[in-house]
Every structure is written in C-alpha cells, then in structure tokens.
Amino acid sequence: MVRAGLRAVLASDPEIEVVAEAGDGAEAVEVVVRYRPDVVLMDVRMPVLDGLAATAEVKRLVPETSVLVLTTFSEDEYVARALGGGAVGFLLKSGDPRELLAGVHAAARGAAYLSAKVAERVIAELNRGPGGSRMARGAALRGRVDALTARERQVLALVGRGLSNAEIGRRLHLVEGTVKSYVSSLLASLGVRNRVQAAILAYESGLVGLDPADDGG
Structure with missing residues (x-):
C-alpha cells in the first residue's frame, strides 16, 4: 500500500519515471544494480536487509x-545512523507529496535534501548525544565553520x-568545477563524509540562516 501511494505521487510528475520496486532491502540492492536508477527511495524498516544496510550496500x-531515506518521527536515531551510510536526503512518510517530488528532483541533481521537520529532529537527536547541549555543540560547530574561508562558508x-x-x-558566479573543488575542500576541513552531513552541520551551526551575500563578499 505504501509503495502504491508513492508510485501514484511520483507518477504525477512527468519528469519522473519509476523503473522498479522492491519488497525488502536485499531485493532493493538487486534492482538498483540491475537498473542503476538516478534516485532510490529507501524505507528504514524492511525485512531481510534493513534500509540502513541496504543504503550502504547501494552506495558501495x-x-x-542517490538514496533518499523515508522515515517517521519514531525513527530519528536511524536517520542519524543513515548519514554515515551515504544517504543524500530524508523525507517523512507522512509528509507533503510536493516535498517528496522536490526531494527526488534535488537528489537527481546531486543535491542534499532534508525535510525541515526531519532536520529539526535529527539535530535534536544529535544534541542529546555525546556532543553535549545544543548551545555547547552549536558553539563548537561554529568554531569549525569559522575556520573555513569566506567562500567556503558561502558554499556551505x-x-x-x-x-x-x-x-x-x-548563485556565486563560479564555474561548476570550482564549486566542486570548494565542496571537497570544506568536507575535508569539517571532517564530514558527504553533502547531507555538511547540510546538517550548516543547520546546527546556524549558518543556513545566513545570506551568503553578507558572508565576506
């Protein structure tokens, strides 16, 4: 029923084609290898192989x-773990269908996509971990962000x-290859593995609320 609902939403967009479905994580990996789609919508809870393990295997x-993870409010800890598996975005199963379409398009472009509600809850989950309070963690992250160049902060x-x-x-009047170099540099400087981890860090440090045009020119 869930897959049928997702297929109906995706079918409403003429730019999106559903090439395959899978009933469990192992089958999901098999169909990705066979069809090599641009984007995969991956549920967290699946039989045989869960969505986290399947995501890591797909990326390997x-x-x-690109893998978009479908989650619920009760699965925050899984979302945090999926960051390390290479997922590029997170969507709520009960979210607005327009958000699902926007996430698929963003992932197809190679961009990270975070449902605003998911981002808030993931950050809250991270702030309950070893990093300490929200204020302390935010201050530590701002220190890491401040160590970036002005242009790297704009890109982040x-x-x-x-x-x-x-x-x-x-937006920044740069060629795409130059942007790619900046992204690679800031990922290395921040010690994160991918764009979605960088996006979470940008949220946590308060950088997302900043107008790039005001950050050092």
Missing part, C-alpha cells in the same frame, strides 16, 4: 545512485539549503 555497488550555506553544484555556481 552503485555510488552514482548553499549546500545547507539543498542547492546542487550547478545551482551554487550560478
């Missing part, structure tokens, strides 16, 4: 495929808003 076997702010490299290039 077909790294060019736009990554946090879900923009792709091409979109960032147009």
